[in-house]
Amino acid sequence: MAIDTEERKKPLPERLADQMSTLADQVQGSQAWTSIFRPGSIFRKGYTDSPRNRSYVVMNSVLYHLHPVKVKRHAVKVSYTLCLGGLSFFLFILETVTGIFLMFFYRPTAAQAWDDIYNLQTSVTFGLLVRNIHRWGAHLMVITVFLHMARVFYHGAYKPPREFNWVIGVILLKLTLLLSFTGYLLPWDQLALWAVTVGTNMMGYTPVFGEQVRFVLLGGVEIGTDTLLRWYVLHVLMLPFVLVIFLAIHFWRVRKDGGISGPL
């Protein structure tokens, strides 16, 4: 298509802006784009601030699985929740991301585990930093989950209709502790070995089937390479899987029970 003389007279920035807006229209009108973004998505129709568009941001995106369109005014007050539940969830995501990175450089056998961690710290780009984030994030997550529980208790938020969600929450606390504890063994250093020895000895005192509990946990009579494999699978696969299921129920119940509890 020939550019007419009127078009030619326009200054260059204006012409570029025109072309950009034409290009944007073409992209947003393409089948690929409309197949990705649902009708009503702000990525289809643009965003100007209005109550309707504010609703569409949540309603027509995957966020709708997590958040309703509107929440009670006091629910967004940082001084009420201290963001503790959300931060626990965010730390879980952070742990997942850094954990996947670590998995690329780690083999869970007694002969290789420690060397792999050592090599990760000394020869892998950002290896030490990512391991640090994973470690400190894990401790932080135990703290935030614990504080979240305390916050919920002091607000009386476990009272009807939220009793069952409190029970789910306590299960999530236990799962968080177990995730942290199973990860403790994986570096296979002196700290890991003896901390886990102390921990599993304690579990061995379970009445009636203490010996069996300990055997199942260790994959043998004492901590060894089988224990390492077992705890590795628990740490990277099974416990996160169970945790995500309980998280889903937890979040779903928060909404079904009428959002977070009211102000005191």
Add this chain to the structure above:
Amino acid sequence: MVEIPEHLRKRAEEARAKAEAAKAAQSGAAPGGAPSEAQQQAAGKIPPHLLERSKAARAQADGGDAAAEAGAAAAGGGGVAVAAPPAAPDATPATGPGGHTQRLLTVVKSGSIQDVKSKPQDKVHVWPHLLVVEFVASLFITAFTLIFSIFVNAPLLELANYNQTPNPSKAPWYFLGLQELLTMFHPMVAGVTIPGIGLLALMLAPYIDRNPSKKPEDRKFAISLMTIHLMFWAVLVIIGSFFRGPGFNFVFPWQAGLFFEL
């Protein structure tokens, strides 16, 4: 100019011709007959066959029972939700306009079926109010973890060695309260019974605490109990972490140094 398809134009012309013919016929017929007062008012608005039907109905009503007429008038004038006074059992049933019998079966009070439970609440949009808060909080915690991780390295001691037991051997910090209990009680009590009861009580808290109030001043007992419970573990963890030295003996960290790895 936009071209109208041939068949559509034909159809429109036909319809127009028909409408014109009907109008001419009506204006010709109206002055010829003897229209009633109502008919004159309604002329041109109500289709003629309906007018005829209503005229016939009125004639029938005029010829009918006078009592029925009165009843119908009362029902008509009384408003919408008022029951017609029940006619005497031997009298002819009251009939409304058009010969239809209308009776009030029941009065449904507002709110008895549709119970509006939720009162209007002060709500805000999740976007931007909540999402912005969440985003800032996640940025903050990421920055904190990142900066902390740049300056403090995670511990990596020497390779695990079965023949060399470190002194003291400590569990991870969140289990140090349990390890502390081990120094006081039989292992079965310290390692299983006490934490088991603690966790069970925690899970059952909403079913044990039947007090419906959420106000702190109404829940002094529950709050005290929980605070004691949390402090109990916090103190044990702190003692286990910082005040236990070689042989898990009690030491002061400012004298003997720290025996604590995260």
